[in-house]
Amino acid sequence: MSLTQFLTDLDLVLFNKLVPSIEFGIGEFPEPTHAVNIQVNVFQCGGIVLGICNTHTLHDGTALEVFLKDWAAAARGSGGGGGSSGVAARDFMVAAELFPANDLWLSDSSKIMFNSMPSEPEERVQAKNPTRVGAVTGLLWKCAMAVLERKKNGLRRPSVFTHVVNIRKRMNPPLSSPLGNFLWLAAAHYKDTTKSHDGTEDVLPSLIGELRRAISKVDGEFLSGLRQDISLISSSLEKVLGVGLSEKGHGVDHFVCSSWCNFRFYDIDFGWGRHVWVSTAGLCEPMFFNLIFLVDTTSGNGIEAWVIMDEQEMALLQEDPELCAFANVNPSPLTISSKL
Template sequence: MTNMVVKIISKECIKPSSPTPQHLKIHKLSLLDQLIPSIYLPGILYYPIHPNTTPSVNFGDTCQRSEQLKLSLSETLTSFYPLAGRFRDNLSIDCNDEGVSYTEAEVESTCLFQFLNHPDVSLLSQFLPSGAGFSESEGPGAPLAMIQVTNFACGGYVVGVLVSHMVFDGTALRTFFKAWAARSRNTPASDICMPTFDAPSLFPQSDAFPQEATMMTFWRRFLRMGKCVTRRFVFDAAAIASLKDKAAANTTSSSSAQNPTRVEVVTALIWKCIMVALAFHNHEITDGGQKQQRPTMITHAVNLRQRAVPPFSENCMGNFMFQAAATVCSRKAEELELGSLVILIREAIKKLDGNIVESLQGDEGVTKLCELSKEMGYTFSSAASNGNLDYIGFTSWCNFGLYDVDFGWGKPIWMSSVGTHNAPESVFTNAVVLTDTRSRDGVEAWIYLGEQEMATLEQDENFLAFAATDHSPLEPGNHASDP
């Protein structure tokens, strides 16, 4: 469906239905927010109409739906008031109620079901405002959130959201989606999850936090120039069961790799297979005449809310995340066992425990955060003693519950990340985003690699034994019930 054209119909700002109280007009970022790069975080939800029903039966008038979405968004912004503000500087938000940028668009020539039958990931950015995805925010005065609702002639629609990562992580975005959808369904106020903005008091910001300790500074070491390619691979329940058996089989009964999760085994397989692809194309180190594979570091985003003692509420807004880092040095990737990689992943994540979360709180938190950043930098420098190190950044959106986001016309049939632009040259890092399949027992892997490495990965039989390509979200096994 490469001929799909998304036409912009209107643009406006949706303001909160009630003004933000004076004592909340300035929202300070937290210490953990300071760690995050100033990029927009994308999320796209797809709501098709059943192909055998009339649009008016399922969705009613598109204009009526539009008004309901905008009204409920306005009401939702009253409690999510920072989103309706503008950046004041790099440490605070002016909660001035200017509103969220809201775009309405339409697709006349294509049914959403047709598009989802063979989704072209290179076109998904058209469902986001300005066609952006993981793009850098514009600094002071820039909007914190932008929304686009795209209506298809068949009655289906797509909701695309961009929110500043400096104020929301994935869990916070999920809370916003759920609250907006609940208001759109006219859910009683007492049953709608209310956000809290306690992060700045739990993790006070600090002028002493050095710029060189931020994640963007860390990632800059691994920026690559070239053509970045996005591919979506699906691991269904059967593939994941096989991966779990494989990981458990090559470890002892007392090993910490027993009973691995689907995210762990999919991460381990992708890590191993990308290492193979990178080694095939990268110059190898010569050590005493023997060729040696370059070390590879991965990071995995960890939600600190559930690691605090007692746990923080999932409705806490802001960034409650840190990167767990693991490294494989000087071994052939083909020889690595899946179970050993699962153990490395678990050990890295296990370090981010309740004690770490507690040490990051209060006025002394900045000291601990600097220590953790230096530790990650030391891991990088010790692994790359000769300056050569490959990197893969992992993020998991699994178990977020986004397939339950119902605005009143049914649950989404798909949620997606976004593809990269088809520019011949761009700056990028190797990255992987993991999301749920609609059946919730599978995993979709959105992989961002250089063109050559991706071509090698797509031909790796060990990878393709578990990963399906060109898998439609409408196919059996990718959703709980037939649409």
């Protein structure tokens, strides 16, 4: 099989064989564990696919971008850093110094999330000039809510949308170190169950506004508080995660989104030129549902969204008229345009 044939009709089962390991579990990794596992796949045509699996215990997407840029620069013979400052030895210690490792985790999260939902709908924030990531996540949230509403015969439940946030630039002062796992979770709530998806009233601006407000709360003051009182990390996570990623309980639908947009993975050059496609993997047998991963398209002005839902719900989502008006569903990586 050539690389072109593989990308023309993408097989997710085969796709996941291109990465060395797939770990979506929460908890400790088996010993010994490498910081990054890399698998080089060579097709009959000579095309190459690099499968990379890293652990969030040590680094996040920003750190992975820096590692790949330095690796590619070394492969081209231009030295580490590719024109940037490179990775200094001290960078490996910054994360541990700011947020020391601890065993804090969730205790009774389902009860806390249910209680943390506003008892009365707050004044809605209407989004103005949303970012492209904000617009896409808001649209996906709205369409996913509509799918669950149709599945439940018109019953709309309260909804929580959790977005992964890179906190480096949000700290005071901003953090310059690229390495580590500097992420937080921002949770947006939507409790108004009276508005239907029948098109009589558009909830999209409200959803985008709620997402923006939730993310804006992850600011320098909040992050300084976490550093000063380490116990706040556990209690804050409990409020954010709430009903849990693995179940839909207590009448609340939960969605989680992680964005790789603006990471500039397509600018990484190992000496062979621009990549044909950059994407996530490990999506065939997920531990959790209602997960969304966002990645830039090759053009740089579009977004590729990987959505993991229950099979029946996914079938409904793929037929949602509003989603189909803005997005191509399951396109070949070779034909992805600037459309969502």
